[in-house]
Amino acid sequence: MATVKEEDSITxxxxxxxxxxxxxxxxxxxxxxxxELSPADRVTAINALxxxxxxxxxxxxxxxxxxxxxxxxxxxxxxADNEEKVVYNLIEEAENKGxxxxxxxxxxxLAMTQxxxxxxxxxxxxxxxxxxxxxxxxxxxxxxxxxxxxxSISGGAWYQDQEFExxxxxxxxRQCLRFLQQRADKIKNNPxxxxxxxxxxxxxxxxxxxxxxxxxxxxxxxxxEDVITILNTLVYDGKAESSVYPDGSRVYxxxxxxxxxxxxxxxxxxxxxxxxxxCPTGLVNPQDCSYMTEWLE
Amino acid sequence: MSHQLGSLVSEILNRHFGEIxxxxxxxxxxFGARPVAxxxxxxxxxxxxxxxxxxxxxxxxxxxxxPSKNEVVADYKIVPDNILLLMRYPRYLLQIKSKHGSxxxxxxxxxxxxxxxTATNLLxxxxxxxxxxxxxxxxxxxxxxxxxxxxxxxxxxxxxVAEVKEGEGGEVPTMVAVATIVPELDARxxxxxxxxxxxxxxxxxxxVNFDRFHxxxxxxxMIDAMTRRIDENAGELMRHLLMQVYLNTPPxxxxxxxVPALQLKESARRGATERPLxxxxxxxxxxxxxxxxxxxxxxxxxxxxxxxxxxxxxxAKETVYALLEHTVNERLGSNAARIFRLIxxxxxxxxxxxxxxxxxxxxxxxxxxxxxxxxxxISVQPMRKAASGGGLVKAIYLYYINLxxxxxxxxxxxxxxxxxxxxxxxxxxxxxxRLLDKQRRVRSVVHSMRxxxxxxxxxxxxxxxxxxxxxxxxxxVEKQLKQLSTAEIELDKALFILHxxxxxxxx
Ligand code: SF4
Numbered sequence: 102m103a104t105v106k107e108e109d110s111i112t113x114x115x116x117x118x119x120x121x122x123x124x125x126x127x128x129x130x131x132x133x134x135x136x137e138l139s140p141a142d143r144v145t146a147i148n149a150l151x152x153x154x155x156x157x158x159x160x161x162x163x164x165x166x167x168x169x170x171x172x173x174x175x176x177x178x179x180x181a182d183n184e185e186k187v188v189y190n191l192i193e194e195a196e197n198k199g200x201x202x203x204x205x206x207x208x209x210x211l212a213m214t215q216x217x218x219x220x221x222x223x224x225x226x227x228x229x230x231x232x233x234x235x236x237x238x239x240x241x242x243x244x245x246x247x248x249x250x251x252x253s254i255s256g257g258a259w260y261q262d263q264e265f266e267x268x269x270x271x272x273x274x275r276q277c278l279r280f281l282q283q284r285a286d287k288i289k290n291n292p293x294x295x296x297x298x299x300x301x302x303x304x305x306x307x308x309x310x311x312x313x314x315x316x317x318x319x320x321x322x323x324x325x326e327d328v329i330t331i332l333n334t335l336v337y338d339g340k341a342e343s344s345v346y347p348d349g350s351r352v353y354x355x356x357x358x359x360x361x362x363x364x365x366x367x368x369x370x371x372x373x374x375x376x377x378x379x380c381p382t383g384l385v386n387p388q389d390c391s392y393m394t395e396w397l398e
Numbered sequence: 399m400s401h402q403l404g405s406l407v408s409e410i411l412n413r414h415f416g417e418i419x420x421x422x423x424x425x426x427x428x429f430g431a432r433p434v435a436x437x438x439x440x441x442x443x444x445x446x447x448x449x450x451x452x453x454x455x456x457x458x459x460x461x462x463x464x465p466s467k468n469e470v471v472a473d474y475k476i477v478p479d480n481i482l483l484l485m486r487y488p489r490y491l492l493q494i495k496s497k498h499g500s501x502x503x504x505x506x507x508x509x510x511x512x513x514x515x516t517a518t519n520l521l522x523x524x525x526x527x528x529x530x531x532x533x534x535x536x537x538x539x540x541x542x543x544x545x546x547x548x549x550x551x552x553x554x555x556x557x558x559v560a561e562v563k564e565g566e567g568g569e570v571p572t573m574v575a576v577a578t579i580v581p582e583l584d585a586r587x588x589x590x591x592x593x594x595x596x597x598x599x600x601x602x603x604x605x606v607n608f609d610r611f612h613x614x615x616x617x618x619x620m621i622d623a624m625t626r627r628i629d630e631n632a633g634e635l636m637r638h639l640l641m642q643v644y645l646n647t648p649p650x651x652x653x654x655x656x657v658p659a660l661q662l663k664e665s666a667r668r669g670a671t672e673r674p675l676x677x678x679x680x681x682x683x684x685x686x687x688x689x690x691x692x693x694x695x696x697x698x699x700x701x702x703x704x705x706x707x708x709x710x711x712x713x714a715k716e717t718v719y720a721l722l723e724h725t726v727n728e729r730l731g732s733n734a735a736r737i738f739r740l741i742x743x744x745x746x747x748x749x750x751x752x753x754x755x756x757x758x759x760x761x762x763x764x765x766x767x768x769x770x771x772x773x774x775x776i777s778v779q780p781m782r783k784a785a786s787g788g789g790l791v792k793a794i795y796l797y798y799i800n801l802x803x804x805x806x807x808x809x810x811x812x813x814x815x816x817x818x819x820x821x822x823x824x825x826x827x828x829x830x831x832r833l834l835d836k837q838r839r840v841r842s843v844v845h846s847m848r849x850x851x852x853x854x855x856x857x858x859x860x861x862x863x864x865x866x867x868x869x870x871x872x873x874x875v876e877k878q879l880k881q882l883s884t885a886e887i888e889l890d891k892a893l894f895i896l897h898x899x900x901x902x903x904x905x
Contacts, residue, residue, distance in 0.1 A: 265759045274757075288686075289629035294679040295686040334757050337740045338732065339723055342690065359623040359692060359720040363895070364888025365808065366728035370815035379818065381405075387818035388825040397878045 109227075111138065111146045116169070116247070125159060125168035184211060188219050192229050192243050197251045199232055199242025258319075258327045272318060273331045274338070280304060280312045281341055281355035288354075303344070303352035306332060369396045402813040404428065407481045409820040414484055415454055418443060422451040426461065426476040433471045457513035458484075459605070465570035472570045479897075483608055485816070485890045488883075490611050494553065497614075501536065501544045504528075506553065509606050514557040517545060517581055518600040522592050538592055539585050549580045555607040613649050616898055620713050623720075624691055628683075631676040632691070635683050638665045639695065643708050650901055653712070656698045656705035659684060663703075692716045711902045718805050718899040721892060725808055726775055733758045734766040738799070741776055746796040767797065774807040775799070809896045816889050823882045830875050837872055840864055 118134045119126050131143060138146075147167065150156050159166040187209050192200055206216050220243065223229045232250045234240045242254060259266055284302050291298030310328040313319060332353050335341040341353050365371040369392040370379070379385045387393060404427045412420040421441045426432070429440070434452065438445045452474055455461040460480050463472040487510055495503040508524055509515055525538035548554045556578045560571035581602065617640045625633030642661055643654040663680045670677035684706060687695045694713045699705040719742065727735035737756050741747055744755075753763045770776045779796045827834065840863060847857050864872070 259757065267757075267759045267762075270757045290631065290675055292675070294675070294682040295628065295632070296679075296682045299686055299690065330757065333755065334736060337736045337743065337756060339720075339735070339739055344689075354690075357626045358724065359626060359717055360619065360724070360895070361626075362724050362728075363721050363892040364885065364890070365721070365812055365815060365892045366724055367888055368815050368819060368885045370818045371725065371811060372728045376811065376814055379814070381821055387821040390818075390822070393818075393822055397881055 111142060112150055115143075115146055115150065119156070119167060119169040125161070125166040127161075127164045127166055129164075184209075184215065184219050185223060187211075188216065189223060189228065192223075193245055195242075195244060197244055197248045197254075199234075199244040199250065199254055201240065201242050205243070258321055258323055259330075269319075270331065270334070273313065273323075274334050276313060276316060276318065277309055277328070277331050278335055278340055278355060280309055281335070281353055285355035299354070302354050304354070305346075305350050305352050307350075309353070369393055400810060400813070402810050402817065403478055406813045406817040406820070407476070407478050409817050409824070410481055410484050411460075413820060413824065415451070418447055419451040419454055422448055423455070423460075423476060423481070426474060427478070431464070431466075431473040431475040433466055433473055435471075437474070459513070462573070463570070464572070470570070482890075482893065485886055486608075486894075488887060489615075489890065490606070490608070493611060493614055494548075498544070498548065501541060502548055502553075504536075505541065505545055505548060506606060509554065509604060514603040514605040516600040516603055517583060518588065518591060520604070521545060521583075521588055525588075525592050538588050542583050542585060542588060546580060546583065549578065549604070552578075552607055552610040554578075554604050555610075557603040557605045559603075609649065612894070612898075613644070615894055616710075617644075619717060619895065619898075620694060620708075623713070623717065624687065624694065627691060628686055631673055631679075632683055632687055634669070634673055634676055635662065635666065635680070635687065636694070638662050639706065639708055641665070651710065652902055653696075653710060654708040656707050658702050659704040659706060660702055662706070714895075714899045714902060715801065717895050718801070718808075721895050722775070722804055722808055725811070726770070729773065730766060730769055730775075733762065734770055737763065737766055738770060738775060741797050742799050746779070746798045748794055748796060752797065771797075775804050777803065805896055805899055809893065809900075812889055812893050812896065816886060816893075819882050819885050819889070823879055826875055826878055826882075830871070833868060833872060834875070836868075837864060 114135055115131060118131060122130065128143070131147075132138065132140075147156070150167075151158065156167040156169060159168060188205060188211070191205050191208055194200075202216070202220070205211075205220075206213060209216065211219065220229070220231075224231065227246050229243050230246050231241045231243055232254055234242055234254050244250065259270055281304055284304065287301035288295055288298040291301070306325050306329045309332060310323060310325050313323060313328060329351060332341065332343070332351075335353070335355075336343050339358060340355060342356050343351055343353050346352055369390070370376055370387075373379070373392055375385050379387065379390070381387060404424070407427060408420055408424050411423040421443060422437055425437050425441050429436070434445060434448055437443075437452075438448045441448070443451075452461060455476075456463070458480070459477065461474050461476050463474045465471075466473040490510065491503050491507055494506045504524055505520065508520055512520075521538055521541050524541055525536065528536045545554070556576050558573040558575045561574045617637070620640065621633045621636045624636040639657055639662060642657040642665075646657070647654040659680070662684070666673070666677045666680045676683060681704075684695070684697075684704065688697055688706075692713070693709055693716065696707045696709055697704055698707040723735055723739060726738045733756070736758070737752055740752060740756050744751070749764070749767060752767060753760055756763060758766070767776070771778060776797050777800045779798060781794050781796055840860060843860055844857055847860065
């Protein structure tokens with residue numbers, strides 16, 4: 102027999118299959134999509150699902166068909182008390198944006214201790230889950246167990262377990278720049294004129310997305326929106342400019358700063374953290390400053 | 399005028415004119431306009447020395463004077479901006495040399511050194527100086543022609559003349575600017591003056607017109623920027639445009655008088671052999687420059703094939719931003735520069751949104767934003783949200799860039815860096831004064847021996863008085879000094895950009 106944990110994953114997989122086929126699935130469909138499942142395990146899993154009320158059972162032409170119940174019609178809180186039902190409904194309403202515990206309390210008029218108990222019990226039944234919100238690390242929101250949190254909650258592609266992956270962003274930033282730079286020179290001395298050259302040096306977000314996908318550096322698939330976010334960081338880095346084509350799609354082009362590094366940043370004082378404490382008569386002074394000495398070596 | 403500027407000015411005066419002039423300058427800087435007696439009193443320098451210093455400073459336009467209240471004595475006032483220009487002298491020479499050749503350089507150098515000088519005097523001195531120099535082969539006639547073309551091009555101008563107002567009882571003259579009239583110089587009189595020292599009455603004084611050079615520098619910046627952003631052809635087109643602008647617009651107008659595209663096409667066609675692509679695609683280049691050129695150029699009308707305006711003020715602003723972005727980047731790192739640019743782009747932005755767009759981890763983002771504030775690169779504006787329903791009033795903080803202030807910060811930073819560099823150089827010179835002095839003496843002895851054509855042996859013996867370790871030390875000190883003066887020139891370029899920006903009052 103499968104352990105409890107495995108059982109969970111089996112039921113999840115079956116649910117996933119069922120989700121893909123809203124018309125319903127038969128035993129055959131399940132074993133086709135999920136061949137390593139033994140018949141015995143399948144039966145237990147399906148029974149559990151039927152018990153939970155996730156499936157409706159139909160008889161179609163002699164074969165048994167399981168169909169996923171519409172979420173709202175699910176009697177998820179079977180055997181639960183009224184409080185649980187109210188809370189469950191509130192959470193369900195919030196969909197994948199989730200709902201904050203304070204809002205639940207306000208709207209359900211439950212006392213904090215009681216609400217906590219209810220939430221615990223729903224959580225232990227795997228009906229709901231608590232998700233940490235990326236832009237407020239202390240804030241937790243509740244949503245139905247089988248939902249994928251909204252971008253605004255999970256942070257989308259840039260977050261792994263609510264942690265911002267700055268390295269990943271940096272790598273993508275650099276790769277995007279490389280891609281743009283490869284064609285940036287097309288505008289220069291183009292024999293067919295600068296307007297043509299400019300078009301050649303532009304890249305659409307979709308092109309960049311394809312390039313990134315082909316590189317295979319990202320485990321998850323990035324959609325065009327994600328790539329635009331990255332391309333915009335390049336614009337804010339001053340390394341690219343963006344423009345809009347007549348058809349509304351954004352295009353990007355690698356550029357250089359208007360001026361080369363100015364004198365101010367070529368001397369130690371321009372980048373010196375002590376510059377505001379430095380004075381000819383002070384302890385930190387230009388006459389025997391070691392930054393200067395090093396630079397003059 | 400800031401304290402930083404004061405110490406920089408003081409350091410420059412020291413470098414060029416020595417300690418006494420420096421003290422007089424300091425005094426004028428801290429007390430504003432005042433008469434000789436007052437200067438002598440606070441500085442405790444003998445009156446005669448003070449007068450001497452003031453004369454030096456006046457010669458180079460580093461101080462001005464005006465009648466004091468009682469109209470009998472003059473009040474002297476320091477002009478820090480002109481003192482800063484002393485750092486730019488090498489650049490003026492380089493510029494004129496690359497544009498008009500080494501004869502022009504000689505003339506400008508001589509005028510810079512003397513402050514102001516009459517044409518005859520200038521030309522005769524120069525011609526005498528190089529009379530024996532066969533290599534350069536300089537004649538007074540060619541010098542005269544060069545002088546005239548420099549005056550015509552506006553690099554030299556007539557100095558202001560002193561005028562005593564009649565009937566007001568005052569004895570203090572006022573300096574009145576005069577319009578420059580390109581002189582007719584008679585070659586024969588000049589040759590006579592040179593060979594026989596004949597007296598020539600010439601009382602028109604000339605000086606260098608820095609402003610004309612500054613226009614050149616500004617044009618170079620704009621041309622380079624277009625070259626970097628688009629390509630050399632665009633840079634060249636910018637040059638054509640600016641040439642027209644030079645003719646039709648006052649030099650520092652915020653934006654130029656429109657230039658017809660036809661004229662640009664014409665000049666591009668003339669340069670077709672060198673830049674065939676530009677000649678072929680003038681229209682395309684104009685369009686790309688308008689759309690991707692940071693707003694340096696704007697189409698102002700469609701009459702006769704299009705009219706184009708150069709937006710100088712806009713260009714100054716963009717260039718200053720580029721300078722600031724570099725500065726933030728080097729001082730606080732690339733993520734800070736990203737935030738800086740983001741704030742510029744959004745004009746006013748909340749902290750929350752900065753994080754979202756900049757894609758920088760939460761904590762770092764906060765830290766950098768505060769650092770940017772601390773260094774006065776950005777500013778913050780608290781706003782009260784209208785009390786919504788619950789009566790919870792939440793203040794939001796909007797970050798923005800006050801370009802004027804930020805540019806000010808950068809300028810102060812430049813002053814500091816310049817000042818420190820000068821200090822360092824002075825310290826190095828002082829520390830090795832004995833050695834540098836020795837070297838100078840040896841050099842001059844060797845030089846005169848060479849002229850006398852003394853035997854090589856003797857010369858070698860004199861040269862050997864500098865021991866190898868000494869020579870090494872000298873070399874390293876000289877290298878350091880050179881590096882410091884290069885840095886000074888580079889810093890001055892940054893100051894120029896900032897100065898250009900501050901020139902437009904309504905930024
Ligand atoms: S002299 Fe040295 S300590 Fe002073 S500001 Fe420059 S680098 Fe910094």
